[in-house]
Amino acid sequence: xxxxxxxxxxxxxxxxxxxxxxxxxxxxxxxxxxxxxxxxxxxxxxxxxxxxxxxxxxxxxxxxxxxxxxxxxxxxxxxxxxxxxxxxxxxxxxxxxxxxxxxxxxxxxxxxxxxxxxxxxxxxxxxxxxxxxxxxxxxxxxxxxxxxxxxxxxxxxxxxxxxxxxxxxxxxxxxxxxxxxxxxxxxxxxxxxxxxxxxxxxxxxxxxxxxxxxxxxxxxxxxxxxxxxxxxxxxxxxx
Amino acid sequence: xxxxxxxxxxxxxxxxxxxxxxxxxxxxxxxxxxxxxxxxxxxxxxxxxxxxxxxxxxxxxxxxxxxxxxxxxxxxxxxxxxxxxxxxxxxxxxxxxxxxxxxxxxxxxxxxxxxxxxxxxxxxxxxxxxxxxxxxxxxxxxxxxx
Numbered sequence: 001x002x003x004x005x006x007x008x009x010x011x012x013x014x015x016x017x018x019x020x021x022x023x024x025x026x027x028x029x030x031x032x033x034x035x036x037x038x039x040x041x042x043x044x045x046x047x048x049x050x051x052x053x054x055x056x057x058x059x060x061x062x063x064x065x066x067x068x069x070x071x072x073x074x075x076x077x078x079x080x081x082x083x084x085x086x087x088x089x090x091x092x093x094x095x096x097x098x099x100x101x102x103x104x105x106x107x108x109x110x111x112x113x114x115x116x117x118x119x120x121x122x123x124x125x126x127x128x129x130x131x132x133x134x135x136x137x138x139x140x141x142x143x144x145x146x147x148x149x150x151x152x153x154x155x156x157x158x159x160x161x162x163x164x165x166x167x168x169x170x171x172x173x174x175x176x177x178x179x180x181x182x183x184x185x186x187x188x189x190x191x192x193x194x195x196x197x198x199x200x201x202x203x204x205x206x207x208x209x210x211x212x213x214x215x216x217x218x219x220x221x222x223x224x225x226x227x228x229x230x231x232x233x234x235x236x237x238x239x
Numbered sequence: 240x241x242x243x244x245x246x247x248x249x250x251x252x253x254x255x256x257x258x259x260x261x262x263x264x265x266x267x268x269x270x271x272x273x274x275x276x277x278x279x280x281x282x283x284x285x286x287x288x289x290x291x292x293x294x295x296x297x298x299x300x301x302x303x304x305x306x307x308x309x310x311x312x313x314x315x316x317x318x319x320x321x322x323x324x325x326x327x328x329x330x331x332x333x334x335x336x337x338x339x340x341x342x343x344x345x346x347x348x349x350x351x352x353x354x355x356x357x358x359x360x361x362x363x364x365x366x367x368x369x370x371x372x373x374x375x376x377x378x379x380x381x382x383x384x385x
Contacts, residue, residue: 044368048334053366082246119332119359125274163254167261178265179273180295182342187364197367 009086010227017220024217031210038203046200053200055113060188061208062106063131065215067169069099070134072219073141074166077159087223089155090230092162093145094222098215100138107135118182126175127183130168137165151230275342278321288347294323295342295361303337316341316353327355334360 039057046053073092080088110128111121122128145151145158176185188194194201240248265272275295276284286292299322302315313326314337325343335341340361345354367375375381 044370046366047369047372048362049366056366078250082243082250117332117334117360117362119357123274123359126272163250164257166254167258171261171265179269180277181274182359182361184362184364187366190364195365197371199368199371200366 010090010230013087014224014227017224021217021220021224024213024220028210028213028217031206031213035203035207035210038206043203044199049117052113052116055109056200057204057207058211059106059109059113060204061211062102062109064208065211066099066103066106066131066134066138067172068212069095069102069215070137070162070165071169073099073162077162080155080159081163089152089159090226091219091223092141092155092158094226095219096138096141096145096158098218098222100135100142102211102215103131103135103138107131120182123182125181125183126179127172127181130172130175133168134165134172137161137168141165151233277318278316278323279318281323281347282321286347288349291344291346291356293342293344294325294353295340296323298335298337298339298341300337316343323353324351325353325355327358329358331358332360334362 035057039054043054043057045051072095076085076088076092076095079085080092110131114123115121141158141161144161145154147157148154173186175181176183187196188201188204196204275293276286278294278296281294294316296316296318299315299317302313304313305311306313311326311328312331313324315322316325317323325345327343327345335358340363342359342361343353343355344357344359348354372381
Protein backbone atom coordinates (compact mmCIF):
# COMPACT_ATOMS: atom_id res chain seq x y z
CA UNK A 1 0.00 0.00 0.00
CA UNK A 2 2.99 2.29 0.40
CA UNK A 3 3.25 2.49 -3.37
CA UNK A 4 -0.29 3.79 -3.64
CA UNK A 5 0.46 6.51 -1.17
CA UNK A 6 3.53 7.48 -3.16
CA UNK A 7 1.57 7.76 -6.38
CA UNK A 8 -1.47 9.59 -5.06
CA UNK A 9 -0.05 13.03 -4.46
CA UNK A 10 2.43 13.15 -7.39
CA UNK A 11 -0.31 12.01 -9.78
CA UNK A 12 -2.55 14.84 -8.65
CA UNK A 13 0.37 17.27 -8.93
CA UNK A 14 1.04 16.06 -12.46
CA UNK A 15 -2.56 16.57 -13.59
CA UNK A 16 -2.51 20.07 -12.13
CA UNK A 17 0.81 21.05 -13.70
CA UNK A 18 -0.24 19.72 -17.11
CA UNK A 19 -3.18 22.08 -16.97
CA UNK A 20 -1.08 25.12 -15.91
CA UNK A 21 2.05 24.63 -18.03
CA UNK A 22 0.83 25.78 -21.51
CA UNK A 23 -0.53 29.13 -20.32
CA UNK A 24 2.48 29.62 -18.04
CA UNK A 25 4.84 29.09 -20.98
CA UNK A 26 2.83 31.50 -23.10
CA UNK A 27 2.86 34.18 -20.37
CA UNK A 28 6.62 33.76 -19.86
CA UNK A 29 7.39 34.29 -23.56
CA UNK A 30 5.14 37.38 -23.79
CA UNK A 31 6.61 38.91 -20.63
CA UNK A 32 10.16 38.19 -21.78
CA UNK A 33 9.56 39.90 -25.14
CA UNK A 34 8.24 43.04 -23.44
CA UNK A 35 10.91 42.80 -20.71
CA UNK A 36 13.69 42.82 -23.30
CA UNK A 37 12.15 45.90 -24.92
CA UNK A 38 12.03 47.62 -21.51
CA UNK A 39 15.55 46.57 -20.55
CA UNK A 40 17.40 47.13 -23.83
CA UNK A 41 15.50 49.96 -25.56
CA UNK A 42 13.09 51.84 -23.35
CA UNK A 43 15.10 52.27 -20.13
CA UNK A 44 17.70 55.07 -19.89
CA UNK A 45 21.45 54.55 -19.34
CA UNK A 46 22.79 55.18 -15.82
CA UNK A 47 24.40 58.54 -15.03
CA UNK A 48 27.69 56.85 -14.10
CA UNK A 49 27.69 53.41 -15.62
CA UNK A 50 26.09 54.24 -18.97
CA UNK A 51 24.67 51.27 -20.87
CA UNK A 52 26.60 48.78 -18.72
CA UNK A 53 23.84 49.13 -16.12
CA UNK A 54 21.62 46.96 -18.35
CA UNK A 55 23.53 43.90 -17.14
CA UNK A 56 21.64 44.46 -13.88
CA UNK A 57 18.35 43.42 -15.49
CA UNK A 58 19.65 39.86 -15.78
CA UNK A 59 22.21 39.82 -12.95
CA UNK A 60 19.98 40.90 -10.05
CA UNK A 61 16.92 38.71 -10.83
CA UNK A 62 19.26 35.73 -11.32
CA UNK A 63 20.78 36.36 -7.90
CA UNK A 64 17.33 36.58 -6.29
CA UNK A 65 16.18 33.37 -7.96
CA UNK A 66 19.38 31.52 -7.10
CA UNK A 67 18.73 32.39 -3.44
CA UNK A 68 14.98 31.72 -3.60
CA UNK A 69 15.71 28.42 -5.34
CA UNK A 70 17.98 27.35 -2.51
CA UNK A 71 15.34 28.42 0.02
CA UNK A 72 12.94 26.16 -1.89
CA UNK A 73 15.44 23.25 -1.70
CA UNK A 74 15.71 23.75 2.06
CA UNK A 75 11.90 23.85 2.50
CA UNK A 76 11.57 20.68 0.37
CA UNK A 77 14.37 19.06 2.35
CA UNK A 78 12.57 19.83 5.61
CA UNK A 79 9.25 18.48 4.34
CA UNK A 80 10.99 15.30 3.16
CA UNK A 81 12.89 14.71 6.41
CA UNK A 82 10.09 15.70 8.80
CA UNK A 83 6.82 14.90 7.05
CA UNK A 84 8.09 12.40 4.42
CA UNK A 85 6.20 14.31 1.76
CA UNK A 86 6.29 12.08 -1.34
CA UNK A 87 6.62 14.93 -3.81
CA UNK A 88 9.35 16.88 -1.98
CA UNK A 89 12.30 14.73 -3.04
CA UNK A 90 11.21 14.72 -6.69
CA UNK A 91 10.74 18.46 -6.78
CA UNK A 92 14.13 19.02 -5.10
CA UNK A 93 15.80 16.93 -7.81
CA UNK A 94 13.98 19.04 -10.39
CA UNK A 95 14.75 22.42 -8.79
CA UNK A 96 18.45 22.04 -7.93
CA UNK A 97 19.88 22.28 -11.49
CA UNK A 98 17.54 25.20 -12.30
CA UNK A 99 18.74 27.11 -9.23
CA UNK A 100 22.35 26.23 -10.05
CA UNK A 101 21.77 27.61 -13.56
CA UNK A 102 20.51 30.95 -12.25
CA UNK A 103 23.42 31.05 -9.80
CA UNK A 104 25.90 30.51 -12.66
CA UNK A 105 24.22 33.26 -14.71
CA UNK A 106 24.50 35.59 -11.71
CA UNK A 107 28.22 34.85 -11.26
CA UNK A 108 29.04 35.16 -14.97
CA UNK A 109 27.09 38.38 -15.57
CA UNK A 110 28.61 39.73 -12.36
CA UNK A 111 32.11 39.09 -13.72
CA UNK A 112 31.22 40.77 -17.03
CA UNK A 113 29.84 43.74 -15.11
CA UNK A 114 32.73 43.93 -12.65
CA UNK A 115 35.45 44.17 -15.28
CA UNK A 116 34.34 47.49 -16.85
CA UNK A 117 33.01 49.07 -13.64
CA UNK A 118 35.35 47.94 -10.85
CA UNK A 119 38.34 46.98 -12.95
CA UNK A 120 38.28 43.28 -12.00
CA UNK A 121 36.32 40.21 -13.13
CA UNK A 122 36.53 38.70 -9.68
CA UNK A 123 37.55 39.67 -6.15
CA UNK A 124 37.32 37.61 -2.98
CA UNK A 125 35.02 39.89 -1.05
CA UNK A 126 32.29 38.55 1.26
CA UNK A 127 29.40 38.97 -1.21
CA UNK A 128 31.12 37.32 -4.18
CA UNK A 129 32.62 34.52 -2.10
CA UNK A 130 29.32 33.63 -0.37
CA UNK A 131 27.58 33.59 -3.77
CA UNK A 132 30.25 31.22 -5.12
CA UNK A 133 29.68 29.04 -2.05
CA UNK A 134 25.97 28.94 -2.93
CA UNK A 135 26.89 27.63 -6.39
CA UNK A 136 29.03 24.87 -4.84
CA UNK A 137 26.19 23.99 -2.44
CA UNK A 138 23.94 23.54 -5.48
CA UNK A 139 26.55 21.32 -7.17
CA UNK A 140 26.91 19.32 -3.95
CA UNK A 141 23.15 18.86 -3.75
CA UNK A 142 22.98 17.63 -7.35
CA UNK A 143 25.92 15.24 -6.85
CA UNK A 144 24.73 13.92 -3.47
CA UNK A 145 21.18 13.18 -4.66
CA UNK A 146 22.67 10.98 -7.41
CA UNK A 147 25.40 9.35 -5.32
CA UNK A 148 23.50 6.24 -4.10
CA UNK A 149 22.05 3.22 -5.85
CA UNK A 150 18.79 3.67 -3.96
CA UNK A 151 17.46 7.10 -4.93
CA UNK A 152 15.73 7.52 -1.54
CA UNK A 153 19.07 7.56 0.29
CA UNK A 154 20.39 10.23 -2.10
CA UNK A 155 17.24 12.27 -1.56
CA UNK A 156 17.74 12.28 2.19
CA UNK A 157 21.46 13.08 2.06
CA UNK A 158 20.77 15.98 -0.31
CA UNK A 159 17.95 17.20 1.93
CA UNK A 160 20.34 17.40 4.89
CA UNK A 161 22.83 19.38 2.79
CA UNK A 162 20.04 21.73 1.68
CA UNK A 163 19.14 22.43 5.32
CA UNK A 164 22.76 23.01 6.37
CA UNK A 165 23.40 25.31 3.41
CA UNK A 166 20.42 27.52 4.21
CA UNK A 167 22.68 29.25 6.78
CA UNK A 168 24.46 30.78 3.78
CA UNK A 169 21.38 32.69 2.58
CA UNK A 170 21.35 35.39 5.30
CA UNK A 171 25.14 35.60 4.97
CA UNK A 172 24.78 36.42 1.25
CA UNK A 173 22.02 38.95 1.87
CA UNK A 174 23.74 40.81 4.72
CA UNK A 175 27.39 40.31 3.65
CA UNK A 176 27.43 43.85 2.21
CA UNK A 177 26.24 45.28 5.56
CA UNK A 178 28.25 43.15 8.00
CA UNK A 179 31.62 43.54 6.29
CA UNK A 180 33.02 46.11 3.90
CA UNK A 181 33.01 44.70 0.39
CA UNK A 182 33.76 45.84 -3.15
CA UNK A 183 30.17 44.94 -4.05
CA UNK A 184 27.84 47.87 -3.32
CA UNK A 185 25.06 47.57 -0.70
CA UNK A 186 21.47 46.60 -1.50
CA UNK A 187 19.52 48.92 -3.83
CA UNK A 188 16.03 47.42 -3.81
CA UNK A 189 15.31 45.45 -0.60
CA UNK A 190 16.62 47.95 1.93
CA UNK A 191 15.42 50.24 4.71
CA UNK A 192 14.25 53.57 3.33
CA UNK A 193 13.05 52.16 0.00
CA UNK A 194 14.81 51.47 -3.30
CA UNK A 195 17.66 53.76 -4.36
CA UNK A 196 17.01 53.13 -8.05
CA UNK A 197 15.18 55.66 -10.19
CA UNK A 198 11.74 54.31 -11.30
CA UNK A 199 12.80 54.39 -14.97
CA UNK A 200 15.42 51.72 -14.14
CA UNK A 201 13.56 50.03 -11.26
CA UNK A 202 10.44 49.17 -13.29
CA UNK A 203 12.33 47.20 -15.99
CA UNK A 204 14.31 45.46 -13.22
CA UNK A 205 11.16 44.33 -11.38
CA UNK A 206 9.53 43.34 -14.67
CA UNK A 207 12.51 41.15 -15.57
CA UNK A 208 12.47 39.69 -12.06
CA UNK A 209 8.80 38.72 -12.47
CA UNK A 210 9.57 37.25 -15.92
CA UNK A 211 12.51 35.17 -14.75
CA UNK A 212 10.45 34.06 -11.73
CA UNK A 213 7.83 32.68 -14.13
CA UNK A 214 10.62 30.99 -16.11
CA UNK A 215 11.91 29.45 -12.88
CA UNK A 216 8.45 28.12 -11.94
CA UNK A 217 7.92 26.83 -15.49
CA UNK A 218 11.22 24.92 -15.53
CA UNK A 219 10.71 23.47 -12.05
CA UNK A 220 7.16 22.26 -12.82
CA UNK A 221 8.26 20.75 -16.13
CA UNK A 222 11.24 18.99 -14.56
CA UNK A 223 9.18 17.77 -11.60
CA UNK A 224 6.78 16.10 -14.05
CA UNK A 225 9.75 14.40 -15.68
CA UNK A 226 11.07 13.24 -12.31
CA UNK A 227 7.64 11.77 -11.44
CA UNK A 228 7.63 9.83 -14.72
CA UNK A 229 11.18 8.67 -14.19
CA UNK A 230 10.52 7.43 -10.64
CA UNK A 231 7.43 5.58 -11.89
CA UNK A 232 9.42 3.90 -14.65
CA UNK A 233 12.16 2.88 -12.23
CA UNK A 234 9.62 1.44 -9.79
CA UNK A 235 7.93 -0.47 -12.63
CA UNK A 236 11.27 -1.93 -13.68
CA UNK A 237 12.04 -3.05 -10.15
CA UNK A 238 8.69 -4.78 -9.88
CA UNK A 239 8.74 -6.57 -13.24
CA UNK B 240 5.88 13.00 21.19
CA UNK B 241 5.04 11.66 17.74
CA UNK B 242 7.94 10.75 15.43
CA UNK B 243 7.03 13.70 13.19
CA UNK B 244 7.23 16.12 16.11
CA UNK B 245 10.54 14.61 17.13
CA UNK B 246 12.01 15.00 13.65
CA UNK B 247 10.74 18.58 13.45
CA UNK B 248 12.50 19.52 16.70
CA UNK B 249 15.62 17.67 15.61
CA UNK B 250 15.80 19.74 12.42
CA UNK B 251 14.97 23.03 14.16
CA UNK B 252 17.46 22.29 16.96
CA UNK B 253 20.28 21.33 14.58
CA UNK B 254 19.75 24.46 12.53
CA UNK B 255 19.81 26.65 15.64
CA UNK B 256 23.09 25.08 16.81
CA UNK B 257 24.56 25.37 13.31
CA UNK B 258 23.50 28.99 13.01
CA UNK B 259 25.05 29.77 16.37
CA UNK B 260 28.31 28.06 15.37
CA UNK B 261 28.39 29.95 12.07
CA UNK B 262 27.85 33.25 13.91
CA UNK B 263 30.78 32.51 16.23
CA UNK B 264 33.09 31.56 13.37
CA UNK B 265 32.18 34.60 11.30
CA UNK B 266 32.59 36.93 14.29
CA UNK B 267 35.99 35.43 15.06
CA UNK B 268 37.10 35.79 11.44
CA UNK B 269 35.68 39.29 11.09
CA UNK B 270 39.11 40.83 10.55
CA UNK B 271 39.87 38.48 7.66
CA UNK B 272 36.49 38.78 5.95
CA UNK B 273 36.56 42.56 5.53
CA UNK B 274 37.74 43.38 2.03
CA UNK B 275 39.67 46.52 2.92
CA UNK B 276 40.73 48.78 5.78
CA UNK B 277 39.64 52.40 6.09
CA UNK B 278 42.26 55.13 6.64
CA UNK B 279 41.17 55.33 10.32
CA UNK B 280 41.71 51.58 10.80
CA UNK B 281 45.13 51.86 9.16
CA UNK B 282 46.11 54.60 11.61
CA UNK B 283 44.92 52.43 14.53
CA UNK B 284 46.51 49.18 13.36
CA UNK B 285 50.08 50.40 12.82
CA UNK B 286 50.54 48.18 9.77
CA UNK B 287 54.28 47.68 9.11
CA UNK B 288 55.74 48.97 5.81
CA UNK B 289 55.89 46.49 2.89
CA UNK B 290 52.96 44.41 4.23
CA UNK B 291 50.40 44.05 1.43
CA UNK B 292 46.77 44.90 2.19
CA UNK B 293 43.75 46.64 0.70
CA UNK B 294 42.70 50.12 1.63
CA UNK B 295 39.39 51.75 0.76
CA UNK B 296 37.59 55.06 1.02
CA UNK B 297 36.60 58.05 -1.07
CA UNK B 298 38.95 59.82 -3.46
CA UNK B 299 39.28 63.26 -1.90
CA UNK B 300 37.97 66.05 -4.12
CA UNK B 301 40.77 68.07 -5.74
CA UNK B 302 43.50 65.62 -4.72
CA UNK B 303 44.10 63.76 -7.99
CA UNK B 304 47.34 64.72 -9.75
CA UNK B 305 49.00 63.14 -12.77
CA UNK B 306 52.75 63.08 -13.33
CA UNK B 307 54.19 64.89 -16.36
CA UNK B 308 54.24 61.70 -18.47
CA UNK B 309 50.70 60.84 -17.31
CA UNK B 310 51.64 57.38 -16.02
CA UNK B 311 51.76 57.99 -12.30
CA UNK B 312 48.66 59.20 -10.49
CA UNK B 313 48.71 60.48 -6.94
CA UNK B 314 45.60 61.10 -4.88
CA UNK B 315 44.32 61.07 -1.32
CA UNK B 316 41.83 58.55 0.06
CA UNK B 317 39.64 59.70 2.92
CA UNK B 318 37.00 58.28 5.24
CA UNK B 319 36.23 61.87 6.37
CA UNK B 320 38.24 61.30 9.61
CA UNK B 321 41.69 60.36 8.30
CA UNK B 322 43.32 60.51 4.89
CA UNK B 323 46.05 58.46 3.26
CA UNK B 324 48.27 59.60 0.37
CA UNK B 325 48.36 57.13 -2.50
CA UNK B 326 50.56 56.83 -5.57
CA UNK B 327 49.72 54.48 -8.43
CA UNK B 328 51.41 53.70 -11.73
CA UNK B 329 49.08 52.30 -14.36
CA UNK B 330 45.63 52.54 -15.90
CA UNK B 331 42.70 53.52 -13.69
CA UNK B 332 39.19 52.04 -14.06
CA UNK B 333 36.58 54.20 -15.82
CA UNK B 334 34.63 54.87 -12.64
CA UNK B 335 37.69 56.30 -10.84
CA UNK B 336 36.63 59.86 -10.06
CA UNK B 337 37.04 62.41 -7.31
CA UNK B 338 34.40 61.89 -4.62
CA UNK B 339 33.94 58.24 -5.70
CA UNK B 340 34.66 55.12 -3.69
CA UNK B 341 37.92 53.32 -4.42
CA UNK B 342 39.75 50.22 -3.16
CA UNK B 343 43.52 50.03 -3.62
CA UNK B 344 45.82 47.07 -3.00
CA UNK B 345 49.44 47.71 -2.12
CA UNK B 346 51.62 48.57 0.83
CA UNK B 347 52.72 51.54 2.90
CA UNK B 348 56.14 52.99 2.15
CA UNK B 349 58.51 54.11 4.90
CA UNK B 350 57.27 57.70 4.34
CA UNK B 351 53.65 56.66 5.04
CA UNK B 352 52.57 56.97 1.39
CA UNK B 353 50.50 54.04 0.18
CA UNK B 354 52.01 52.54 -2.99
CA UNK B 355 49.13 50.93 -4.87
CA UNK B 356 49.66 48.00 -7.20
CA UNK B 357 46.00 47.69 -8.15
CA UNK B 358 43.19 50.21 -7.99
CA UNK B 359 39.53 49.14 -8.15
CA UNK B 360 36.57 51.51 -8.39
CA UNK B 361 33.68 51.01 -6.00
CA UNK B 362 30.29 52.31 -7.04
CA UNK B 363 27.35 53.08 -4.78
CA UNK B 364 23.84 51.66 -4.70
CA UNK B 365 22.22 54.59 -6.56
CA UNK B 366 21.04 54.21 -10.13
CA UNK B 367 19.40 56.99 -12.17
CA UNK B 368 19.34 58.44 -15.68
CA UNK B 369 21.85 61.25 -16.45
CA UNK B 370 19.09 63.90 -16.68
CA UNK B 371 17.88 63.09 -13.18
CA UNK B 372 21.42 63.26 -11.77
CA UNK B 373 21.84 66.65 -13.49
CA UNK B 374 18.55 67.94 -12.10
CA UNK B 375 19.44 66.86 -8.56
CA UNK B 376 22.85 68.53 -8.83
CA UNK B 377 21.30 71.76 -10.14
CA UNK B 378 18.80 71.77 -7.29
CA UNK B 379 21.72 71.51 -4.86
CA UNK B 380 20.43 68.28 -3.31
CA UNK B 381 23.38 66.09 -4.36
CA UNK B 382 25.07 64.07 -1.62
CA UNK B 383 28.54 62.93 -2.65
CA UNK B 384 29.85 59.51 -1.70
CA UNK B 385 27.19 58.08 0.58
